[in-house]
Amino acid sequence: MTAIRVENVYKVFGRRPQEAVRRLRDGAARDDVKQHGTAAVIDASFEVAKGEIFVVMGLSGSGKSTLIRMLNGLWRPTAGRIMLGDDDLATVSAGRLRTLRRSTVSMVFQHFALLPHRTVLDNAAYPLEIQGMKKPARRERALQALELVGLSGWEDSLPSQLSGGMRQRVGLARALAADTDILLMDEAFSALDPLIRREMQEQLVEIQQKLGKTIIFITHDLNEAMYLGDRIAVMRAGRIVQIGSAEEILSEPADEYVAQFVADVDRTRVLTAGSVMVRPGVVLATNAGPRQAARAMREAHASAAFVVDRDRVLRGAVRDSDVVAAARAGATRLDPALLDAALTVDESTPLSDVFAPSAESSLPVAVTDDRGRLLGVVPRVALLEAMVPPETDVDGVLADQPTVASAPEGYEPLPPDDGVPGLAPDVLPDAPSAEAGAGPALHDHATTEGGYR
Ligand SMILES: Nc1ncnc2c1ncn2[C@@H]1O[C@H](COP(=O)(O)OP(=O)(O)OP(=O)(O)O)[C@@H](O)[C@H]1O
Numbered sequence: 001m002t003a004i005r006v007e008n009v010y011k012v013f014g015r016r017p018q019e020a021v022r023r024l025r026d027g028a029a030r031d032d033v034k035q036h037g038t039a040a041v042i043d044a045s046f047e048v049a050k051g052e053i054f055v056v057m058g059l060s061g062s063g064k065s066t067l068i069r070m071l072n073g074l075w076r077p078t079a080g081r082i083m084l085g086d087d088d089l090a091t092v093s094a095g096r097l098r099t100l101r102r103s104t105v106s107m108v109f110q111h112f113a114l115l116p117h118r119t120v121l122d123n124a125a126y127p128l129e130i131q132g133m134k135k136p137a138r139r140e141r142a143l144q145a146l147e148l149v150g151l152s153g154w155e156d157s158l159p160s161q162l163s164g165g166m167r168q169r170v171g172l173a174r175a176l177a178a179d180t181d182i183l184l185m186d187e188a189f190s191a192l193d194p195l196i197r198r199e200m201q202e203q204l205v206e207i208q209q210k211l212g213k214t215i216i217f218i219t220h221d222l223n224e225a226m227y228l229g230d231r232i233a234v235m236r237a238g239r240i241v242q243i244g245s246a247e248e249i250l251s252e253p254a255d256e257y258v259a260q261f262v263a264d265v266d267r268t269r270v271l272t273a274g275s276v277m278v279r280p281g282v283v284l285a286t287n288a289g290p291r292q293a294a295r296a297m298r299e300a301h302a303s304a305a306f307v308v309d310r311d312r313v314l315r316g317a318v319r320d321s322d323v324v325a326a327a328r329a330g331a332t333r334l335d336p337a338l339l340d341a342a343l344t345v346d347e348s349t350p351l352s353d354v355f356a357p358s359a360e361s362s363l364p365v366a367v368t369d370d371r372g373r374l375l376g377v378v379p380r381v382a383l384l385e386a387m388v389p390p391e392t393d394v395d396g397v398l399a400d401q402p403t404v405a406s407a408p409e410g411y412e413p414l415p416p417d418d419g420v421p422g423l424a425p426d427v428l429p430d431a432p433s434a435e436a437g438a439g440p441a442l443h444d445h446a447t448t449e450g451g452y453r
């Protein structure tokens, strides 16, 4: 089921947005329409399925925040449709939009400003309070949300007593307490240090699995995108240049830009055993005799073989020396005592988790399905190969180009977030000017100095 459908959406800031859209539709690039406005998002189309984690990534200025702000109605698209169920956010009334923001979408930002004089619990319950929910009910919801994010026991603390990571958790708890089906997260973990960040990523996946939320997650960080995303949309200069699973994007980048982007990903976290496994060299039936086994191994130049039963369920592995010894001793069946336990992982095991078992065993690691049937093996050489990215002939085109982004002409201030009156300082995203100035070295802004070669 579709949670959000985005159809040919444009957002142009500036003087003549419609004129810019007309030209963009004819194929103009962002830079070509500069005199008419800043084309922040150009012809974006995608659907997000219910329960999916959809990641949007791209360099600074590529249009990610603008896109996500349109998804919660903070910006209206200049053209196109954004369907949230039966509502088109491009044309929905202000009243209906407020209702949607209360009941359907909530947002978590990079710096979640908490109300300093309120407890963690009251902070998490704040939107519910604004909505007029009675104290016991909102308390209960906020307590549940805090538990989900691992903050049980901290309910009565004040924000100043929390670490940055914990404060960000309160922000997440606040969004969860609102109990909307859709969570929008704009660089929600980007300000955290790496270990905490990793923890939050894992927790988010857990929460998603438990609650089945639809999550749209924006990040600069490729590893984060690859780890979290069921699918990833890569944006460049306002356009979505590729949408696909992490593996699709890694193995078939749509263009040089994407290839460059994925060149330094920690591939072992993304690639799974299933994606690099190969056909096992020799597979024997449990009723095979030692002579037959020895011959099969000799022909395949294999020093070991996997043994499966009639249902292809893996029973173990035998080594050539044991088989030959058994044949010499006149055995006619493979003695079950010869079987070594094979190391098994499942298809979805990340390669990073295959390294340790692989190092401990001289046999390839076996990949089995949920019924224990042998699907393939991961030879050590495949593991090593998987760590090397496919060849790209771009040498650092996007790297090492520190640029200073300037707020382009025609910068529009953000509209107030009227979804939760009185909540503005908390839930409003960072001011655009702050973002433009404090971004990382890589920029995708519509200024020539920020563009690509
Ligand atoms: N309110 C605004 N008024 C005018 N131009 C804007 C406004 N907000 C964003 N832009 C411009 O639109 C383009 C896309 O900006 P956006 O903030 O969506 O990028 P981003 O991908 O979120 O970047 P970052 O990673 O730095 O957050 C940029 O060129 C930006 O300068």
Ligand SMILES: [Mg+2]
Residues within 6 Å of the ligand: 064, 065, 066, 435
């Ligand atoms: Mg942004």
